[in-house]
Amino acid sequence: MAITASAFAGHNGPAMEGGRGAVAAISVPLPGPVAHHRLLAPVHPLWGPSRNLRRRTGRQPCLRAAAGIDRRERPVVAQQESSATIMSIEIIELAQAERFQPVGHHGVGPVHLFGGERYEGAVTVALSHYLPGGQADLSPVPAETLYIVLSGTLTLTDADGSAHALNALDGARLTAGTPRSVENLTNLPASMLVIRPNPAARVTSEPEARS
Template sequence: MSYKVTRRSEAVAYEAPGHYDMRPTRLHNPGDVNDGRITVGLSHFLPGGGCHFGSNALESIYYVLAGEMDLTTDDGTTTLHAGDSFHCGPGTQKAIQNNGPVSCQMLVILTRPEQA
């Protein structure tokens, strides 16, 4: 199939390794479209929720829709507010934690590397 529409009610909850006090939902998978490489999810982090310091093999974009999220990299910690985003390449070490008083909603976009 060359396209896919995902309705709000069709988002699928799943387990995200290394994450805590959060609920990730999957909106789109690479297999949804021909030659797809993008995964899109919407994650809901409770206050205190986050992800332990580590990396993955995917190019990643985090876009904060609501709330705030502290982002830690090898260069230090910064706070992302609603409307802010973070883009990193595969293998980038990072951690995130919601240190704010309300839940944080974050759109997560992951792209697997092109296959040679």
């Protein structure tokens, strides 16, 4: 197929300077008695048909339409509302731990790693040092309690008199109200962590807790 193009005057007058308003004549050989069929299409030398289309119809040229892109198919990005959650890290060094003396403890030197009057965390952690012969009298624990022995050996006794020796890295869980006594029956000091819920913790509403 032979194609030839030449510039002719536009529909409304002669060709403007720079080729504006020009019409491309494209000759396409066709079979039959007609030797050639002339196809006329408004063509701009730089912008193609869209520039002349604006001159004839008054519409703004659309490169997206010329490229075959449907404006209705633009991707829609959904904006999700994210709830801001305040996160923080609190560091407590052993030198900053607060000493305290619980009732019914003898020969025991506990310190609060996390706890005290101004503490608002949900969980308290105390480090208790038991001297040889040190003990905590038989009494119910005020809340669910975890014991984790760090060094030495401590003897945990329940209300029935059953004794359980806890060595280093052994642990025990006591439900709220369980009577117990703790004693160091060895000649070496022993230390353990005591972990409980904080009764003075700030109450958090359910929607805020889920955020």
